[in-house]
Amino acid sequence: MRISTTMQYTNSLSYIKNSNSKVDEQATRYNSGLKFQSAGEDPSGMASKVKYEGAIAAYKQYIEAGGIANNSLSEEETALSSMWDTLSSVHTRLQQCVNGSNDESSLKALSAEIAQLRDHLFDLMNTQNTEGEYIFSGANSSVATYTLTSEGHYKCQADGSSRGVVVAPSVNVQVSDSGLDIFENCKTAYTINATGTNLERAEVKTYGTFNELFETYYKPAGSVAENTLTINLDGNGKFTLLDPNGNTIDSGEVDTSTSINKITVKGMEFTISNPNSNESISIQLEKPTTKNMLNILTEIASVINDESVSNVDKIAAITKCQVDVEIALSHYDSYRGQIGARQNAITNVLNANESLSAIKVESKANVSEVDAFDAASELIRAQNQLTVSRQIYSMLNKQSLFDFI
Template sequence: MRLSTSWMYQQSLSTMLNQQSALAASQNQVSTGKRINVASDDPVGAGKVISLGHILAANTQYTSNIDSANTRLSTEQTALTAVTNLLDSARSMAVQGINGSLSSSDRKDMATQLSQLRDQLVQLANTSDSNGNALFAGTSTTATPFVKGPNGAVSYTGNDAQLMASVGSGLQIYTGDAGSGLFMNIPAGNGSFTASAGGTNSGTLVVGANSVSDPVAWNSASAASGGGYTVSFAAGGNWTANDAHGNPVLDSSGNPVGGAYQDGGSISFNGMSITLSGTPAAGDTVAVKSGGSQDIFSALGNMVAVLQGNGSDADVANGLNRQIESIDQALGSASNAMVAVGGRMNTLDQQKSAYADLSVTYKSALSDTQDVDVYTAISNLSMQTASLQASQQVFAQVKSLSLFNYIK
């Protein structure tokens, strides 16, 4: 068989080019530390690398979202703690204000302090997070959700929604609470009803703590009462009760409820109990109204008005007792919000820990798929270098084989 010189040259060149290409690939693996640098190196492996890269990128973003959410919730928790401390101070001041031994000047000094606390509460309600977004504006972008008007009334310009952060596939966490529920829509009285002394009372009757003692009886009776009752006192402290329709309230036997009240005692009917003190005059009343709400700023403002007024000790006690109930409701709302915030932060910490563990697993899988065994790569590089050098030497010897070399 006859071998042409051109064919021999072409074969040698093709072999050396292939060896150079393999050598270059090995050099690239050694320099980058990666087995797959382009998709053609391993199409299946390259697809897996892309998939793992997307998962790791998503985990990184979720972790970043968790850090941001934790920062915002931590700020909210700090603000709610300050709100709770402030309301505790206001409540203590209200209890102190009921003391009949205080002078008018003392009460006005307390009113000044309460006014300052009220302004401070507005500032706390307008607290912003690290990005300058209001904590208690819902999803509104307003920077000042609580605005104090010229008449001193505080209005809410946010909304009732809650900001959320995506911290996982299909998992979202609330990162704030709307100020409407925390500060504005505070349930009146004990949360079920409000009992207050009549505005025209002439005795020394003071309405104290009240509660629903039998929820079943209360719910059943309140539906038919028209939303409230009026307790009326006659001479000697005897009392009777009518519903909002003016009908006498009857007991389980069909008899009108009522009896003789004694100072420091309580009256109970239809599943509720009202503690009273003092001595009612004939014609004095206690109004019971179910439902209703009040914002905490108005409650503090009402306390200021009571302390600045020149009412009797009974008027002051009745006025402050009703506002203490509102403060208690606001404290309950703040406490519930703090519990919810703590639960969310706990969930975020658990989720972040899970992502940290998963990232280790995914990075290990990515390394196994993409990274090269350095020792093997260096060994291959050495062998391919030696092989190319041998091919070059062989080609140099073969190309010198010519009949003319012998003729000369």
């Protein structure tokens, strides 16, 4: 094998070039923190990196969606909480209205206050979010949930739909409730329709007791006859309450202690003209109805303010309205509970998402990122190798094969 001076120079320069390339490669890894820059350097590693980046981006989107969902639910919960407080104030005013010491001036003041509370409730039902959307209007969020017609009637414009947000690969959380379900489909107090030749007046006095009777005997799919109770008078001042099949529910005597003859049974009170007749009173259990509180409060404010309405009729209307308000309070509160449950679910999912995202980030780092200490060590080793190469080249540069001849 022939060795020439030129060959020595060529080999030394090649060694320096390779050492310099290694320094550049290690410097790039150290500065970027990545094991590779292209798929050609590590095909399987790049494939894994792309997969993890997709998963990380998806979890980031889920976390952002969860934050939006939490904000939407918080707005709804706040509005419903304010409505609950407003209705509680209405209930208090209704209790004040049945105070026997109220004169017409006091009743008018209470009526005006109830109307103001109704207006506040109207504003809350039309709550808008930061984007100007009506949060209780369902999919029709650009239209106010309630509008006041020229006849003074409050009309619901919400549809029955709701919106959801995906906060995890298989978790879709409802973030809105339609006012049609919350406000319009809210039940009202049970009622009766009594008839009889001896009957002067019929009303529900104690709703707790009457509700038990109603829920026991009312048949949603039944006929009028199947939902009709009967009071039979025996002609001696005694009565018997019968179910639709003629079975005895309760019995007693007509109260004749005052100038008004009364039958009080199962939360109901009937005023009759003749306690010693042997006639019957038919009591039809009316089909339960739904009605929004805005119209209910408008009507009761009008009744309280109307001097032509007797005190007895006012008290009866106020008592029923109190029950309507209590039902609405319970109904609104149930939705607040649902919202709280959804918020808890979102919180749990978001915590899981953050943990899973952190795992994906760590897995991606293991595949594509270098250890800073190792990268620094490799860079120093490559720099030392380059330095040695240059030193060797410098030494060879001073020699020649003629020195050995």
